Amino acid sequence: xxxxxxxxxxxxxxxxxxxxxxxxxxxxxxxxxxxxxxxxxxxxxxxxxxxxxxxxxxxxxxxxxxxxxxxxxxxxxxxxxxxxxxxxxxxxxxxxxxxxxxxxxxxxxxxxxxxxxxxxxxxxxxxxxxxxxxxxxxxxxxxxxxxxxxxxxxxxxxxxxxxxxxxxxxxxxxxxxxxxxxxxxxxxxxxxxxxxxxxxxxxxxxxxxxxxxxxxxxxxxxxxxxxxxxxxxxxxxxxxxxxxxxxxxxxxxxxxxxxxxxxxxxxxxxxxxxxxxxxxxxxxxxxxxxxxxxxxxxxxxxxxxxxxxxxxxxxxxxxxxxxxxxxxxxxxxxxxxxxxxxxxxxxxxxxxxxxxxxxxxxxxxxxxxxxxxxxxxxxxxxxxxxxxxxxxxxxxxxxxxxxxxxxxxxxxxxxxxxxxxxxxxxxxxxxxxxxxxxxxxxxxxxxxxxxxxxxxxxxxxxxxxxxxxxxxxxxxxxxxxxxxxxxxxxxxxxxxxxxxxxxxxxxxxxxxxxxxxxxxxxxxxxxxxxxxxxxxxxxxxxxxxxxxxxxxxxxxxxxxxxxxxxxxxxxxxxxxxxxxxxxxxxxxxxxxxxxxxxxxxxxxxxxxxxxxxxxxxxxxxxxxxxxxxxxxxxxxxxxxxxxxxxxxxxxxxxxxxxxxxxxxxxxxxxxxxxxxxxxxxxxxxxxxxxxxxxxxxxxxxxxxxxxxxxxxxxxxxxxxxxxxxxxxxxxxxxxxxxxxxxxxxxxxxxxxxxxxxxxxxxxxxxxxxxx
Numbered sequence: 001x002x003x004x005x006x007x008x009x010x011x012x013x014x015x016x017x018x019x020x021x022x023x024x025x026x027x028x029x030x031x032x033x034x035x036x037x038x039x040x041x042x043x044x045x046x047x048x049x050x051x052x053x054x055x056x057x058x059x060x061x062x063x064x065x066x067x068x069x070x071x072x073x074x075x076x077x078x079x080x081x082x083x084x085x086x087x088x089x090x091x092x093x094x095x096x097x098x099x100x101x102x103x104x105x106x107x108x109x110x111x112x113x114x115x116x117x118x119x120x121x122x123x124x125x126x127x128x129x130x131x132x133x134x135x136x137x138x139x140x141x142x143x144x145x146x147x148x149x150x151x152x153x154x155x156x157x158x159x160x161x162x163x164x165x166x167x168x169x170x171x172x173x174x175x176x177x178x179x180x181x182x183x184x185x186x187x188x189x190x191x192x193x194x195x196x197x198x199x200x201x202x203x204x205x206x207x208x209x210x211x212x213x214x215x216x217x218x219x220x221x222x223x224x225x226x227x228x229x230x231x232x233x234x235x236x237x238x239x240x241x242x243x244x245x246x247x248x249x250x251x252x253x254x255x256x257x258x259x260x261x262x263x264x265x266x267x268x269x270x271x272x273x274x275x276x277x278x279x280x281x282x283x284x285x286x287x288x289x290x291x292x293x294x295x296x297x298x299x300x301x302x303x304x305x306x307x308x309x310x311x312x313x314x315x316x317x318x319x320x321x322x323x324x325x326x327x328x329x330x331x332x333x334x335x336x337x338x339x340x341x342x343x344x345x346x347x348x349x350x351x352x353x354x355x356x357x358x359x360x361x362x363x364x365x366x367x368x369x370x371x372x373x374x375x376x377x378x379x380x381x382x383x384x385x386x387x388x389x390x391x392x393x394x395x396x397x398x399x400x401x402x403x404x405x406x407x408x409x410x411x412x413x414x415x416x417x418x419x420x421x422x423x424x425x426x427x428x429x430x431x432x433x434x435x436x437x438x439x440x441x442x443x444x445x446x447x448x449x450x451x452x453x454x455x456x457x458x459x460x461x462x463x464x465x466x467x468x469x470x471x472x473x474x475x476x477x478x479x480x481x482x483x484x485x486x487x488x489x490x491x492x493x494x495x496x497x498x499x500x501x502x503x504x505x506x507x508x509x510x511x512x513x514x515x516x517x518x519x520x521x522x523x524x525x526x527x528x529x530x531x532x533x534x535x536x537x538x539x540x541x542x543x544x545x546x547x548x549x550x551x552x553x554x555x556x557x558x559x560x561x562x563x564x565x566x567x568x569x570x571x572x573x574x575x576x577x578x579x580x581x582x583x584x585x586x587x588x589x590x591x592x593x594x595x596x597x598x599x600x601x602x603x604x605x606x607x608x609x610x611x612x613x614x615x616x617x618x619x620x621x622x623x624x625x626x627x628x629x630x631x632x633x634x635x636x637x638x639x640x641x642x643x644x645x646x647x648x649x650x651x652x653x654x655x656x657x658x659x660x661x662x663x664x665x666x667x668x669x670x671x672x673x674x675x676x677x678x679x680x681x682x683x684x685x686x687x688x689x690x691x692x693x694x695x696x697x698x699x700x701x702x703x704x705x706x707x708x709x710x711x712x713x714x715x716x717x718x719x720x721x722x723x724x725x726x727x728x729x730x731x732x733x734x735x736x737x738x739x740x741x742x743x744x745x746x747x748x749x750x751x752x753x754x755x756x757x758x759x760x761x762x763x764x765x766x767x768x769x770x771x
Contacts, residue, residue: 046233047092047104053236054085062134077201079134080114083107083141090145094152101158103148105171108212110141112178115205118185169216176212179205200238207235299373299391307332307344310386319393321366337362337370351379351387360394372398417484417495417516423502423509426452438495438518440488452512457485457492472501473509481519494523623663623749630657630703633664634692637671645679653691660701660770666746667770673739674705674766681709681764700752700769708763712756720756743768 058081061074087107094100114137148155158168183205190198211232270291274284293300299316301309308331317324320335333341338361351357356378363373377389411418417435421428428447431439439455441447453461460483471478482497495516504510634654660667675690682688691706712720721744747754747768758764 044092046230047088050233050236051085051089051092054081054088057236058082058085058134075133076114076117076120079117079137080111082134083114083137084111086138086141087145090149094149096159101164101168102155103145105158105168105175106144106148108175108208108215109171109178110137110175111208112175112182112212115182115201115208116178116185118182118201164216164218172212172215174212176209176215179209179212183209203238204235207238208232211235296390299393301327301389301391303332303387303389305348305385307348316391319365319371319391320363326366335363337364348387351377355379363391371395416518417514419514421452421512423511426512428452428455429511431455435484435516438484438486438493440486455484455487457483459483460485468497468499469512472499472512476501482516484516494519496522623666625661625663628660628662628664628667630660630667630694633668634671634675637668637675640672641675641679644676648679648683648688649686650679650682650688650690653689655691655693657692657694657703658696658701660703662750662770663746666749670743670746670768671705673743674768677739677766678705678707678709681711682707683709685709700771702767702769704765704767706763706765711758711760711762711764713760714758717756717758721754 058078061078061081084107087103087110091100091103091107094103156165156167158165183202186198186202186205190202273291274288293311293313296313296315299319300313301316302311303309309327312324312327314324317327320327322330332344333339336344339347347357356376358374358376360372360374362370364370371393372395374392374394375389377387379385379387411432414432415434417438418430418432419428419435420430428450431441431447433443435441436443436445436447452464456464463482468478468480468482478497478499480497481494483492483494485492496519497514497516499512499514501509502511502513631654634657638652638654675692678690679688682690685708689708692704693706694701694703696702721740743766744754747770750770752769752771754766754768756764756766
């Protein structure tokens with residue numbers, strides 16, 4: 001009995017499955033050692049399902065074996081499945097403790113031993129005692145299982161503190177080894193006989209054997225313990241799937257038998273007609289003639305010397321759209337669309353001389369449509385000098401030929417390489433004109449003598465074998481860059497290739513086709529682009545280094561200048577204050593005012609220098625990143641601003657803020673500058689409101705500080721964070737124009753963003769992001 005499909009390398013397939021199971025086992029033991037699921041009902045359910053599957057498979061095999069000597073080896077498999085199924089069924093009915101591991105272990109050992117009997121010669125399997133073996137195993141397993149359940153304390157626990165005993169491990173390991181031995185035997189049978197059932201049994205033995213070998217490495221209720229359970233359960237479901245396929249195949253055979261029986265009935269009916277026709281020779285010949293003509297799918301007619309139609313069949317009536325009576329009143333010229341009456345008469349004379357002719361012509365239907373037909377005419381003088389003609393409608397075939405010719409013309413005209421090759425031996429079937437030019441083949445050279453490897457360079461052939469063909473077989477197509485070899489001059493042509501695989505009606509890969517475009521210019525352009533990118537990247541590196549050096553020099557200069565200006569300014573402020581205090585009696589009011597102007601401007605200049613120094617430090621200082629409590633930091637800054645908001649009614653709203661990663665001093669400076677601006681620019685509000693909120697988008701926190709103060713015109717938002725940029729006059733709001741520039745520099749050093757939105761007279765909102 002043939003199985004699913006014949007695979008020539010069953011050992012390789014089974015070895016691959018074994019390695020896969022082993023790899024899964026290793027991964028489970030490495031990464032899932034702590035995973036444990038104590039699910040007794042679920043365990044009982046899958047064991048019961050496995051037991052039912054084993055018994056169902058055994059019953060099916062015994063039924064198939066009945067009266068079939070070539071399936072005698074089924075007795076060992078069915079006996080093993082019965083033993084395992086019954087003992088696993090009892091195992092599913094008990095709870096962990098006495099008999100729990102014992103029943104499973106004996107089921108594995110019994111199944112392995114019985115499966116391994118397949119190594120015995122087939123004559124043993126055909127013996128009488130072997131035929132009774134499944135029933136004996138069923139009785140023995142039922143009694144043994146019942147005793148194990150009824151007298152559980154009498155049997156070993158095989159499980160101590162969650163670990164399986166050495167006896168349990170040895171029994172399961174032996175069972176697994178027996179199963180693997182049976183797998184080898186079934187694999188050898190499959191290699192010799194190419195039967196699918198042997199491959200199925202080898203797969204079952206591999207899975208059962210793998211479960212037995214994995215058992216000693218497992219721990220109760222842990223992932224490795226569940227692994228071999230699912231390996232065994234998958235084996236049972238594979239077996240049930242095989243049973244289902246065999247039943248479907250049997251249904252197909254029954255349907256075929258039914259069709260064959262119906263055909264036999266038809267044949268018997270024809271035979272009866274022939275037997276009845278023997279009574280009267282004329283009636284027999286007429287009956288055969290009518291049966292042949294009327295059941296033919298091709299049109300048929302009989303005509304005489306003049307071309308007059310004497311008889312027709314129903315197929316010709318349907319083909320031309322006339323009734324039988326109408327055609328019997330017509331002659332060949334009435335339906336002929338390619339020949340004149342004279343040409344038809346000459347054609348009839350030719351058939352008389354040669355005895356027969358096979359030709360193509362065109363006939364006209366009753367509705368005026370013209371169809372292409374293929375005619376086979378025979379002149380038989382012995383039957384009253386009649387002409388017998390069979391007519392086949394080839395209109396669709398002609399249309400397909402024309403379509404094919406147009407497609408071939410298109411393929412020959414396309415500038416891309418187009419080719420087809422046999423999938424089995426990779427012999428080339430067709431290469432278009434562009435492809436021949438690309439590979440150096442002449443117009444008349446026979447491409448069918450070449451293989452795919454003959455038109456590609458060596459490196460591309462390796463790519464075909466390792467990647468392209470396997471991908472096309474697996475996925476139906478492969479897309480990528482490759483190359484063709486010009487067989488005349490040895491030049492390689494790079495191409496962008498699409499390789500497609502095409503299946504026959506049997507679902508086997510029949511042909512490969514390719515459409516490949518010459519990308520020589522693209523490759524040259526890519527090389528030029530890569531070279532330009534390399535040069536550009538080098539220029540960017542050089543320019544970046546220059547800019548970094550310039551920025552460093554500028555910051556050092558700013559810091560040095562600002563630092564050196566502080567001492568003279570302090571002296572000016574101090575001396576102005578001393579003069580104003582010590583010489584106050586000698587100064588009039590204008591003098592006092594001027595000294596105050598000098599002192600105030602010196603202080604403003606000092607504040608500006610302090611801001612410049614802070615801005616410079618923001619660019620040069622290294623960040624010390626820690627996790628910040630943003631709620632506490634905002635509260636601290638708000639308390640520090642108490643002198644700035646003394647005597648004012650400000651409603652401060654602080655929403656819960658998530659923590660952020662940042663430098664505490666830098667973020668403190670950011671919050672101080674933004675909150676100080678909010679306090680300053682709400683000075684004209686009787687009811688000032690300042691809100692601090694945050695929301696998360698993606699991987700960053702977006703913090704916002706909103707006020708209902710003076711706001712700003714969004715036309716100037718691009719100047720907002722520039723150094724020394726002010727959107728309000730000094731007489732309206734004091735400031736140096738450096739605070740927001742410091743905010744932007746600190747936030748950007750954290751890898752964040754800062755932006756603002758406002759409206760004149762309605763307030764402003766500033767946002768910044770931190771990771």
